[in-house]
Amino acid sequence: MNAKKILLVVLLTGALGAGGYGLYSFGMQQGMKMTPSDSPAKTGQQAANGTSEASKVDPASGRKVLYWHDPMVPGQKFDKPGKSPFMDMQLVPVYAGEAGDDGKITISPRVQQNLGVRTAEVIKGNVAAVVEAVGSVAYNERDVAVIQARSNGFVERLYVRAPLDPVRKGQPLVQIYVPDWIAAQEDYLTVKQMQGPETKDLLDAARQRMRLVGMSDEQIRLVETTAKLQPRMTIIAPISGVIAELSVREGMTVMSGGSLFRINGLSTIWVNADVPENLSAQVRPGAAVQARTPSLPGTTLKGKVSAILPEVNSATRTLKARVELANPEGRLVPGMFATINFTPATKQEVLTIPTEAVIQTGKRSVVMVAQDNGGFTPVDVEIGAEANGQTEIRKGLEEGQKVVVSGQFLIDSEASLKGTETRMGDAPQGGTSRTSNNQTHAGRGKIESISNDEITISHGPIPSLQWGEMTMGFKAPASGVPKTIAVGDTVTFEIRPIKDGAYEIATISPAGTAPGAAKSNTGGAASQSQEAPRSAGGAKK
Template sequence: MMHTRLLQTAHVFAIDGTESGRGSSLLRGTLPLARHRLLLSVATVAIALAAGFAAGRSLPSASIAAPVSVPAAVAADPDLPATITLSESKLANLQLQIEEAKSGPLVHAVSATGSVGYDQLHVARIRPVARGRIESLDVNPGDRVVAGQRLAVLDNFDLSAAHSRALSAEAALGQAQAQLKAANAAYDRATNLIRNDLVTQAEVEARRATVATMEADLRTKQAELQQYREEEARLLPMRADATGASLSGDQPTSGSRGAIVAPFAGVVDSVSVAKGEITDPATPILTVSDLSTVWVQADVAEKDLGAVRVGDAVEVRVSAFPGRAFTGRVTYIPDQIETTTGMAKVRCAIPNPDGALRVNMFANVTILSPQGGDAVLVPSESLQDVNGQSVVFIPTGGRQFAWRVVRTGPVANGKTQITSGLAAGAAVVGEGSYWLKAALMQSTSPDQG
């Protein structure tokens, strides 16, 4: 109705101005020029008002759903309603997300890249303990082995000599024991004969000295035998019968031949010898690794290094398994930064029971570093500023929401620490809390429909 009246008024003024223009030749002397200008101005204003009102009536209702600015006078008004009540349609349109205030440490996430490597504490680079010939080779690269499983048989050249020395020492020890026995018998006879003055005291003392000499020689031979046996044991890594395995029928189990066995369960990564080849202790012949745990070396930027601590939780993701996160812990933080990259190689131990992680895989690493003790945490989007204070909106039932002033602490990982004003377990509005703030400040709810 108002729109129609404004258009009619504009039309009347326009006609009046037109007729005045036509009669200007008759009344040129009697109608002042100022009246012409006044009539044209009034007509222009009326047309502008009518056009503006029509444009306002034609705006779609969806435009009201845009964020509503808070008037300064209202923002400064402390007398705000304690709760907000939404209609069912408005509540459905806003699609508010209800979150729970949780108790826990504020976690700072440090992102880095890295690569998967061996757990160096469980990699055995097996070398022969002495020079010798490979009599047999029982494994190939990629084979899985158990602890104590035979890997190869070595004909140890040095072991043969050590075994001969041990046998010689055993014979010498037997001879020394016999000599001591004879010396003790001679001394006992001399002791009996001196009672009848059949031998001199000097003879008895001489035989006593012989016994002492034989006892010392016996101890020397015992020490030599022990030394040669220990040398032989060092040169023979482990005999097959000591691990529950047995050598094949065409491989003798005596002398210089001994089994080289796996020190733990794992995978044979490399074999660098062939049957019949002569080896020495300077060259590894087999590599066995236990991949049940792997090390991921994460390149952490210097600016993030201060937030990382040994024991922090780690999440590792690789492109081979895009939907899977491998978890572990930080085990070592280096004392120096690499000069070429400005990064620190932070070591992370990652359990790998199924062997999914392979050595040299590229990895995306997230280190979750707790900041301080446990606190109440809420999503950062649930906080709004009302009259210069941080508030959260709490659902109270029946489509009602109450607002509560809280004190905030540090922010990390999309979470904000609440130091006071809210208890753990309380429900708060997360995404969509801005619309509740707008409704609170204007005492109405925005409508998105």
């Protein structure tokens, strides 16, 4: 007996549940099929055409309500509260000052505090971008002395024995025995012992012969004062530095014009710094620099840019900046690494804001400008140089304005929830629609009402949009409402998205006619469509 009662209770419970679910489903279907004229809500366009109530007041808050909308479809506006025809949810009011056509967003001080919003003022200042590059020390190729043999001879003594040996200016380098000098010096000494007025010309000729065999004026004077043969030549260092090349050894025969030594001076050195290609415009020849090297910790060397080499390294995308540094003690030697700080040129005062206030969106730069009444507006800006946490603003802002430096992304999120038209990520340019998607979606339904610029259709599911059955208004085709359709007709149609989440009818025709044929209906062949017989599915009800 107890078992039968329990079974009866279970059956009754199941029946009540099934009945409740059926009633709930029936209500949902009726709500989705409800037209804007039947529902307590009407679109903003219909309200503008046929309603005199321009605004409402929320009794709970006393604030003026501009319209109601579905946050999931923010482009559709309603002039009354109620249930959304798109989703199973109540419409949300949009109050005056919260969102407008100019993209302005108003957020209460409490929400701003929760979002951590901070602002900074647009000010004038100098943006000096410090360019830093790393390079290697090299010889100054302009401080080089090459020593050659002026006559044929034999190396008798070599005073410098290895490359990179340091030398001082005036230091002996090599002694060479020159046989050609002996005959020229003997001729000069013989003519000098002769007496007579004609000997002057002969002495000048003998002296010129000694010059031709490679003797210097100092060596010629030594022969004249000592009256002795000087067959050996001692070559001295013309500058101080190091022996970069050593081409002779003792006992070698040297030929006239042959290279003997190459001396590199160390009073100044070069640093070949690699400057990134995108920063090379900020480096100019003659600009002052500061250099630091790990070999001299705590020491800062000063110099200038000698030249910018006209060649770009294709692998590293850098240019060589030749920096000349003083090296009085010879502490910098080739091969050392050095870090170069290039002093930028003095710039005029420009508008600057904190770099963190700039939102990079690919091709555009956007900042959120704070208004006096607690509102925020996204503004496109043109940025310039960036340094020390400050960014130059070339266009878009004025001195004294305040920009958001923290929480701007959360403000954008708040704006999207309120249906703000101007989005920072993809704001329309020149008033064009935000969407560039020209894809169309096909559907079938019954015409409920027709106005000048809107057609309301109770349509079935549209799989490409994942829509179920519902009744909603669509913007009429650009060519106007076709004359071949009327209220109550069953039609096939194609829609495409426009701005603000709304949809426009691309083609429409009575059921049984391909949607593409509607182009003739909206074009210039309306008479042919009027003469076409309607199918049973498209008969007017």
